[in-house]
Amino acid sequence: MQSSRLGQSFTGFAVLAFLILCLGPALALIQDIGGVAGGNVALLTSRQLVVLANSVIYALVSALGAITAGWFIALFIWNRPGFMAQIIKLLLIIMLPMPAFIHAAGWRAAWRFINDVTGYNFSGQGWAAAVVITIMAFLPIAVGAAWLGLQAVNKDLIGVGRICRSDLQVLSEIILPLSAPFLAAGAAIISVLSLLDYTIPSLCQVNVYALEIFADFSAVNNPGRSFLLALPLIIVNTVIAAGILLSLRNAGISGVKNPLNQTRFWWPFWFWVLPVLGAVTTVVQAGVPFITLLLTALSGETLWRQYGFAGEMAYSIAVAVGVGVIAVLLAYPIAKALNQAAGGLGRFLWLLVLLPLLMPAPVFGIGLIRLGMWIPGIYGSDLMPIMAGLARFLPLAVLIIWAGLKRMDNSLIEAGRVLQSKPGHSFFRVELPLLTPVLLTSFLLLFVLAFGELGASLLVMPPGRSTLTITIYNYLHYGASGSVSVMCLSIALLSCLVWVGGLKSLELGRRVK
Amino acid sequence: MILKGKGYHTVNLAAVQDRGGITVRNLDKSYGRHEVLKNISFALKAGDSLIIKGPSGCGKSTLLRILAGLEIPDAGEVWLDSRVVSAPGHYELPWLRGIGMVFQAPTLWPHMTVAENITYPIMNWPRDKRKARLAGLLNMLEIADKEASFPDEISGGQARRVALARAFAARPRFMLLDEPLTNLNYDLKLHLLEHIKMEVERNKSTMIYVTHDSEEAGYISSNILRFEEINQTSRIED
């Protein structure tokens, strides 16, 4: 069904804003690429190839591990809704914005403790340690993807299966295949994020290609050259992103909303152990860094700044709210356009949408500086860190809203448009209320991600401003781990409040009475 | 014979249970504060068919889901063939109840072909027997040319036939059909009704058939259970 003129204009504006914000920074670096002495950058040395291959394997193994754990945790929540499931969900949400180094620091402290108690000498270094910590860091995303997959399966499809075959067979033959697209998408997102991150690997003293890019950046200070060096990573990420694309487009997502579970599934004991282990993993995933943070915060090393960090917290919240609100406003019309685009055009548009997810954060930072310079009044303003958050995470908002639109019964919206008595009436009384849960989810996720963003924000932060994440990194470097712990615990508390508040408002919206 | 759904009890419940069939006793089901089923009781002899009629939202689909084991009642008992499958403290898994079910929507698994959808309940049969059963059902319902197609490649009418074939595949003891022929044209409806009746009689299945259509009802059985609304303002997810 055709949108109104106003709707089409806004869609056009949103697409333009997306292109400028998310692809503009990379394009702005083209002038640097022109000055690069080519050849020796485009071709990788054998050493770099080995590092790239190791990085890809590390990312894929981490993603596979995370999504497997996430699947079983999601099964636990899905089949045992109740107090324990609520706790598991809350723990995952609290841990979502935690910086990766917090997981690394927590696990290193845990391994030291185990070594002291058992006498064992596990070093906590190497690829295995890096994979474990990466799995822990990305577990909330994995569980979220698995949960969405389970929710996407029509309960009647499950019901018919349960009448015919055992619950375990239904899980493996019906539920898992129908959830698979979401699992694949989740695994792909985690792979991409792992490939772009060097903080966990470097803390575990293993070298990844992302570090190679930054090492080159540091040596040569030529963003164009570093962008070219990042190209192999971007190509690998693009292949993975094509996987996301294919998975979700083939998802066969049920048009009928399926929020409710039916009678509990009966699985044999040997299988039930796995979701229970998953639930325990969640508790450990949150508990280890949390306990480390608490102990450090209470250890007496706390360095209290004269001014506290309330200013940074308020500014971080303001930036995160700005990113969340603008992202939802822009992502919604883009997601609608994607939903309607078919064939080759649709695939091309999808690739454009996902491309920003694949690029290293400093590329955005330097590119945004160039972009900002061209637009008077923007550079140096508080809009810059908001633009940095949008540049990095707007594609995720588009993805989430698109998935929500796919699940929605389009005939409801069409009926509203046909029956409305005045223009725009159905948008505010039908479309928006139906989409409120998914828009709110998108806002909350982007709030959390923007809150913890560092790589691009650092480069565009207006003078005199700082976010809590930047302060945390600064204090961690100094060694004020007590202050860092207090700040991280504040972030956890804020995440808790934001998500619980968001969930409560969703509950209000869903209540029939 | 028309049976009232609310507060009705069979006279000789024990005798009926001995002969098999479906027996429901004092069934209650609520969702939150919303009562869907209240004190439902009836008994159906083995091999008999029962039509359930009633206004939208009065709990017909909920009853079928309870019989299938997809919902647990708040109170009451369900007996299938002299064994209790649902009672306080007792619950038998759906796949052990020997039920074939057709939902209001065709509910075909999108990742399986027509053949895979139909043979899903008989995956534990020997291969030859399974293939023979599949061929028989496809021919009977005139969808043999769609064997390798996926659900999104067939029409609505064909999808309903596939759903029926799947429900009948295992020759179930009990058939539950929830408005299976809604929105089909008259000729196709009649055609499918013939096949339903034929299969039920051949398999000696006990059937419960939910419909609003009096002609459909009359074709299937003269036993009618009419549900009355419990609450005028209720809205029940069917």
Next chain:
Amino acid sequence: MLSLNMQKRRLIILLGLILVGVLILAGCSHNNETMKAREVVIYTSVDQVFAEPILKEFEQQSKIKVKAVYDVEAAKTTGLVNRLIAEKDKPQADIFWSSEFVQTILLQEKGVLDTYKPAAAADIPSSFKEKDGYWTAFGGRARVFLVNTEKVAAADYPASLQDMNSDKWPAERIGMPYPMFGTTATHAAALYAYMGEAEARSYFQNLQKRGIRIVDGNSVVRDMVVSGELDWGITDTDDADGAVKSGARVAIIYPDQSDMGTLIVPNTVALIKGAKNSDAAREMIEYLVSKEVEQKLTDVGFIQIPCRELDSMPAGLPVSGVKGMSIDFAAVYKAQESAKRDMAEIFVR
């Protein structure tokens, strides 16, 4: 009971009020800032913990509002310097205050800096000042060994960088930060300039072959030595000093005192070309390079090797002083690109 619509409306209003409140809160501090007439923008790679009090004090004394942008070690020095270069044509910053000198010379080469010779630097040795006035260096840190005294006996303390390649100490118990970033990169470049490219490359190749533990920064070396995960490692004096002050059982060794000397990395301050607040910037530079500030930074433990005689010298400094590596800053700068490339080649694998 309130209807659903009423509840929704109240919730939306509440959320909206919170949003407005947060934005006002964030804006308030900004509004307060804009009320002051004079301001100066400083980009600094000095740890926020050390720099902030100095900047706040300047603000109070001068009534000039200071807007600071701090760097983050996690950005691996790709942050501020690249930002300054990218902003060259429309600079936002007025001053660059660095905790080392190589990046400052890079900015000079890129034409980002302007000349200014502060009067307060009159008592700073001339070797610490760029001849045309593009930057002024003052007190700094040294590259030292931090040794866990419970793991290593005093007789076995390392004394030279060459000891990192000696079999006397197990390689997996010795730590070094990534030599492509920060002061470790500067140290690598200094060794390239001092020893020559071939010898220095061979030195680092041997370190890698031995399996020296390469970690994610000076603070990580410090933490691992303090916890006993490492026996000793190379780090900066401010990190090492922090460990000593926290009561950890560690000792600081100034390597190569009888040989080439210990690398001393001074702070540098520079005026940005085209600075919008050049008068305020000059005033701030005078303040930063003053003896008073060097004393303060020494007292808090950021500077361990002052460039002047101060009223109170840092605790823990050897009585006989520290023999610094005799090296030209410009030569170190020239060596840094090839040094960093080699370090990436050798250690990122």
